[in-house]
Amino acid sequence: MSTIFGIPSNALFSQLLVGLINGSFYAMLSLGLSIIFGLLNVINFAHGAMYMAGAFVAWILLNEAGIGYWWSLLLAPLVVGLFGAAFERLLLARLYKIDHLYSLLLTFGLALIIQGSFRQVYGSSGLPYAIPAALSGGQKLPFMFLPNYRAWVVVASLSVCVATWLLIEKTKLGAYLRAATENPALVEAFGVNVSLLRTMTYAFGVGLAGLAGVLAAPIYSVSPSMGADTVIVVFAIVVIGGMGSILGSIVTGFGLGLIEGMTKVFYPQAASTAVFVIMALVLIMKPAGLFGRAS
Amino acid sequence: MTDAPAASPQPLLSVQALEGWYGESHVLHGMTFDVASGEVVSLLGRNGAGKTTTLRAIIGVLGKRRGSVTCAGVETIGMPARSIARLGVGYVPEERGIFAGLSVQENLTLPPKLRPGGMDLEQIYRLFPNLKERARSPGTKLSGGEQQMLAIARILRTGSKLILLDEPTEGLAPVIVERIAEVIQRLKADGYTIILVEQNLRFAQSIAGRFVVVEQGRVVDAISNESGCRLHQLHAYLGV
Ligand SMILES: Nc1ncnc2c1ncn2[C@@H]1O[C@H](COP(=O)(O)OP(=O)(O)OP(=O)(O)O)[C@@H](O)[C@H]1O
Numbered sequence A: 001m002s003t004i005f006g007i008p009s010n011a012l013f014s015q016l017l018v019g020l021i022n023g024s025f026y027a028m029l030s031l032g033l034s035i036i037f038g039l040l041n042v043i044n045f046a047h048g049a050m051y052m053a054g055a056f057v058a059w060i061l062l063n064e065a066g067i068g069y070w071w072s073l074l075l076a077p078l079v080v081g082l083f084g085a086a087f088e089r090l091l092l093a094r095l096y097k098i099d100h101l102y103s104l105l106l107t108f109g110l111a112l113i114i115q116g117s118f119r120q121v122y123g124s125s126g127l128p129y130a131i132p133a134a135l136s137g138g139q140k141l142p143f144m145f146l147p148n149y150r151a152w153v154v155v156a157s158l159s160v161c162v163a164t165w166l167l168i169e170k171t172k173l174g175a176y177l178r179a180a181t182e183n184p185a186l187v188e189a190f191g192v193n194v195s196l197l198r199t200m201t202y203a204f205g206v207g208l209a210g211l212a213g214v215l216a217a218p219i220y221s222v223s224p225s226m227g228a229d230t231v232i233v234v235f236a237i238v239v240i241g242g243m244g245s246i247l248g249s250i251v252t253g254f255g256l257g258l259i260e261g262m263t264k265v266f267y268p269q270a271a272s273t274a275v276f277v278i279m280a281l282v283l284i285m286k287p288a289g290l291f292g293r294a295s
Numbered sequence B: 001m002t003d004a005p006a007a008s009p010q011p012l013l014s015v016q017a018l019e020g021w022y023g024e025s026h027v028l029h030g031m032t033f034d035v036a037s038g039e040v041v042s043l044l045g046r047n048g049a050g051k052t053t054t055l056r057a058i059i060g061v062l063g064k065r066r067g068s069v070t071c072a073g074v075e076t077i078g079m080p081a082r083s084i085a086r087l088g089v090g091y092v093p094e095e096r097g098i099f100a101g102l103s104v105q106e107n108l109t110l111p112p113k114l115r116p117g118g119m120d121l122e123q124i125y126r127l128f129p130n131l132k133e134r135a136r137s138p139g140t141k142l143s144g145g146e147q148q149m150l151a152i153a154r155i156l157r158t159g160s161k162l163i164l165l166d167e168p169t170e171g172l173a174p175v176i177v178e179r180i181a182e183v184i185q186r187l188k189a190d191g192y193t194i195i196l197v198e199q200n201l202r203f204a205q206s207i208a209g210r211f212v213v214v215e216q217g218r219v220v221d222a223i224s225n226e227s228g229c230r231l232h233q234l235h236a237y238l239g240v
């Protein structure tokens, strides 16, 4: 068996794949967090709960209504997004004019309520969600075995990230979003409904989290705590990439997933802290984040 | 006190007893003036008099305002800024408000078309050829003068016929000031109604039909540009 730096190459590649998978979820989650923070100035502590809710919606659709994975990819983000829109309209929007601490507390409270509710109904042990038939099995590559579903997750996440980036950078709607992120009052003074833009942005951001949840369901088991652990790392990634930077979130999400995977191979003890060490270093050297614009 | 005639029975914009606040600090203390359709009115006054705040109150981006602002007969005091803009009011802020994250062309096409009769992109580029050359560069990479032209140009697309212009010549070289004067003259000839905040008295006199003098959040005088003998008073008001 071949080795690289004294590590068996198939172990190395399978950790790289794990890193890439984690990176896929990090990227989608930090992307949503980042656009929400950019426009709403809200640190959305409910983001992990929305991710978990996405996975649960998929599970419920399958087990209560017999609606399978592919429809869930569409429906679960929609359900989570609509819930997010209602939450933003009815509650969050009332807090923009006061200290940002209140919106942070509100989203934190929402996260606890969502998690508690799912725990109450479904218990805290994980529920299995089967890999869809079309994506079961895998490819035997010369250096490793690549499960089809995992390859799909990476491709799907990358596509969603690129599509979101195009939406924000290349369309009129994206121009409104970018402009309102810089100067919401002026965009409003041009006749644009910035409140509606905020609602749509929040819905879109949490919808992305919901979509990530569906993608994650067959890999990790569906459980009320699944978002809580991930989201801490995702916050660190948003800080590293630069608060509000779209490209920063995507690149840092995938990059940090890979770095985390590599740490598992070379120095497993540090695997769960590597991201935070990097965050500290970045904050010292480039406080606005790797891709952030210093203000 | 006022020798300028009330221009027409139904002014395009009527500001009555307008009060405005920044948080707790009370800045506008009953501003009252009218602007007739097609008129160019210049708001004059020393630094901190409340000229910018008046424009912000008219377009509706000031946090708290009270009194009455009617636009084409519609009372706007309870409206959000976007609804006021949709009545056909275009705002060119003092700080210009060019978006760094948008290209020149994106900046230009950002404000939605609100009414028919706005200029199309081609006409705008003919009026401001520099902007065409720089269409793809980030908005804030333009020179100060180009940014000012961009700030004016993007309003012309929207079809707004009432334009609030806050110190368009501030900090610009004389040649650029001349260019901007030409543009405003052209707009005036095309029938736009303009409220022009200015410190540059010569510039204002070359364009405005009437001067409204602001002191400490109140209108203290209004002088027609035709009343030659009173124009020297403007210097006194501005302390120059
Ligand atoms: N954002 C703000 N918060 C609090 N007070 C403000 C703010 N902006 C302006 N002011 C105060 O409101 C008053 C009026 O300011 P305003 O900007 O309207 O004056 P101006 O006539 O436009 O002056 P200038 O000629 O310097 O532009 C000033 O006393 C100023 O200090």
Ligand SMILES: [Mg+2]
Pocket: B051, B052, B053, B094
């Ligand atoms: Mg001013």
